[in-house]
Amino acid sequence: MKRIGIADTTFARFDMARAAIDELKSTGTGFKIERTTVPGIKDLPVAVKKLIEERDCDIVMALGMPGAEEIDKICAHEASTGLIQVQLMTNTHVIEVFVHADEAPDDAGLAELTENRTRSHAQNTYNLLFDKDVLRNNAGRGLRQGYENAGPLDAKRGDKH
Amino acid sequence: MKRIGIADTTFARFDMARAAIDELKSTGTGFKIERTTVPGIKDLPVAVKKLIEERDCDIVMALGMPGAEEIDKICAHEASTGLIQVQLMTNTHVIEVFVHADEAPDDAGLAELTENRTRSHAQNTYNLLFDKDVLRNNAGRGLRQGYENAGPLDAKRGDKH
Amino acid sequence: MKRIGIADTTFARFDMARAAIDELKSTGTGFKIERTTVPGIKDLPVAVKKLIEERDCDIVMALGMPGAEEIDKICAHEASTGLIQVQLMTNTHVIEVFVHADEAPDDAGLAELTENRTRSHAQNTYNLLFDKDVLRNNAGRGLRQGYENAGPLDAKRGDKH
Amino acid sequence: MKRIGIADTTFARFDMARAAIDELKSTGTGFKIERTTVPGIKDLPVAVKKLIEERDCDIVMALGMPGAEEIDKICAHEASTGLIQVQLMTNTHVIEVFVHADEAPDDAGLAELTENRTRSHAQNTYNLLFDKDVLRNNAGRGLRQGYENAGPLDAKRGDKH
Amino acid sequence: MKRIGIADTTFARFDMARAAIDELKSTGTGFKIERTTVPGIKDLPVAVKKLIEERDCDIVMALGMPGAEEIDKICAHEASTGLIQVQLMTNTHVIEVFVHADEAPDDAGLAELTENRTRSHAQNTYNLLFDKDVLRNNAGRGLRQGYENAGPLDAKRGDKH
Helix, strand or coil: CEEEEEEEECCCCCCHHHHHHHHHHHHCCCEEEEEEEECCHHHHHHHHHHHHHCCCCCEEEEEECCCCCHHHHHHHHHHHHHHHHHHHHHCCCEEEEECCCCCCCCHHHHHHHHHHHHHHHHHHHHHHHHCHHHHHHCCCCCCCCCCCCCCCCCHHHHHCC | CEEEEEEEECCCCCCHHHHHHHHHHHHCCCEEEEEEEECCHHHHHHHHHHHHHHCCCCEEEEEECCCCCHHHHHHHHHHHHHHHHHHHHHCCCEEEEECCCCCCCCHHHHHHHHHHHHHHHHHHHHHHHHCHHHHHHCCCCCCCCCCCCCCCCCHHHHHCC | CEEEEEEEECCCCCCHHHHHHHHHHHHCCCEEEEEEEECCHHHHHHHHHHHHHHCCCCEEEEEECCCCCHHHHHHHHHHHHHHHHHHHHHCCCEEEEECCCCCCCCHHHHHHHHHHHHHHHHHHHHHHHHCHHHHHHCCCCCCCCCCCCCCCCCHHHHHCC | CEEEEEEEECCCCCCHHHHHHHHHHHHCCCEEEEEEEECCHHHHHHHHHHHHHHCCCCEEEEEECCCCCHHHHHHHHHHHHHHHHHHHHHCCCEEEEECCCCCCCCHHHHHHHHHHHHHHHHHHHHHHHHCHHHHHHCCCCCCCCCCCCCCCCCHHHHHCC | CEEEEEEEECCCCCCHHHHHHHHHHHHCCCEEEEEEEECCHHHHHHHHHHHHHHCCCCEEEEEECCCCCHHHHHHHHHHHHHHHHHHHHHCCCEEEEECCCCCCCCHHHHHHHHHHHHHHHHHHHHHHHHCHHHHHHCCCCCCCCCCCCCCCCCHHHHHCC
16 A cells, blocks of 8 residues: 655645545545645645655655745745755655646636646656556657646657657 | 744844744643744754754744845845755754745834734644644635735635545 | 666657667667656656666666746756756766757757757767767867757867867 | 854955954954865855864854856855855854945945954854854844844834843 | 866867866876866766765866856856755865856957966865965955956955955
8 A cells, every 4th residue: 555645735725635635536546645734835845755754655746836926936946946855865756736826817717727737746646656657658748737738749750659 | 842943033123033932822832942043044044953953843933034135035045945954854844934124115014014924823833733733724725924814716615625 | 788767758748768769779789778757857856866776777868848938947947956966966977958948949940959959968878878088089179969069169279189 | 162164265355354353352262263265155165064074163154255247146146055055964053254246336335344244243153152142132133244233123022022 | 196186078168178287287296187078067066076986086176168048057057056065065175167158258268268267276276285375375365267356455454464
């Protein structure tokens, strides 16, 4: 039985953990969820590290919604840098799912984007843990999470796996 | 008995530690305060690490007020990066409470914002140590510290815990 | 028998791994390929570290195509910083091959640039592992990957090896 | 007998070490000075680490004068990031005293600012080592180094220690 | 017999290693040169670390010529950050000699600047290893590498060593 960690924030304006857990459970079995909630995205790196080291998670989803101001972009950069460090300190994948408040024109659009990106990355998380061939088979195919896929630059070339 | 560290600066223009300690004591019991004061925010990372490693703190509040200039933004970024590193080196949460000098139009507004954000994060600190369910129950609910809460994007969705 | 790791992404719009492997096999022998595919470039650092530490790679190519937006530039910076950290943690070279979506005017140009840069860095990878004299003999000669070589500032001086 | 390290540069246009040592000696006793000089501010982090680990310093002043260009700002950021890392690796305070070439309108003003900031931080250094109550008693009081103190936002609140 | 490492790139448009080695040999004796060449500046950090740890260098010169575009500035920042990390991981000085492609108006000027800066830093390298008093005696004297020295802000003050 594998363990998938879910770390989210009270700052986010969407219950990203609910979407992530729902999607994970729809995708497959063989895992247990470990959850933790922190105030904001800068609290995620240590929360994720504790999920890996103290609660034995095999992979973690780090869920957050940075604000729209310049200072929020810097916070997101600091959090992302920390999340990469955690991965290097633990040799464990952490799937960062950040949705920026200015990525959609209104609340409804932002909610939809957040739900879709979270679900899409929940599938990536499941595949990294249980089915890496799905990722391998999509290498270089211009996949996106939350937006429509960009697709390969040249369909003919892109198909030559 | 848990230990809560409080690290603040002589650069700040508000006695953030007073507000933090007052709020912590109003919120609950079962902890002892360990304090340290340094010149500026770039001195906070090592001060916080020493509180954790040399004075056995279980969590630390890092309190500071970066100035309004571009160089101050860079200092704040460096300090924040260091505070995240400390957390990863010690597997200990550090709640950063930074109030930027340009976040309010005048001194009175800045003082009020600083007091409110510090108190709000003091509650987060207490909850991370003693009552993580409070955070879990507010996951994705758009909480803010010092400003009015943003709330969930979609009240109906947001309530589905 | 040496091992060359290839880490690529599903986000990229070109099958960079195919070009890399094809070029490596055209260039020489004495190595085995170890592949891994992750969602995006921020997942590359830990994927590369795992190739080095868990699958015994002697060198790794990290292949990715950051998007054209400002946020993508920041992601690329975070990934690059992580890739340098991996190298310092493992004393192993990692050849980063990033092609930015705004480096060419259209899809065809981007595909060609990506193919050429990947192949050129595949040769660098091979040479770092098997034939460092090729690099040494080209020190300071203004080589480029994917674009025409810039050449030495002063052909006469530049030739004095 | 404590040891205070002083690391400075040949790039700086002011003998900051002279001011620092003079101020330290005027402020108190019980310490020995260990000096090192490097070319520029990016050489300071390792120089400071060597003062701490190879020459047993209990605290270090890192003195530098970054230039006025954009590239110099980036150098200063890299040096500052390194100085914070040194502190976290050694659990030792390092007081960074950087004066940017564009902080004063002319050479005379820059010299005066540099002298004043260096002396002010020499006192901070002494107090961190020997008299932390001085810092504690000035928490949140808007102290500045080289410029006039900003003071507390609200004198009445600020006095409530 | 000390060992001085020289790491350079095939991306640079000038044979910086030749200038560095020539200047080192003109300056003194008692050292052996260890060379390595990598594709670009982001490959320098690990190359330098390997010179220190696998080829026993006592100090290293890291030679590179970042391009003129914004992306090149970011690459240079990443490389510099990595070079500082190497120094902190090994307690060994690494003299970074970077010449940016936009520091001179034409190829001839860039070549001259590159040669002069490289030679000047070769002397710094030699002095850090064999004659630290030369650096100490020039503390705060506004030395530059490749450009005319800026000199001390106030000649009278500056002379008071």
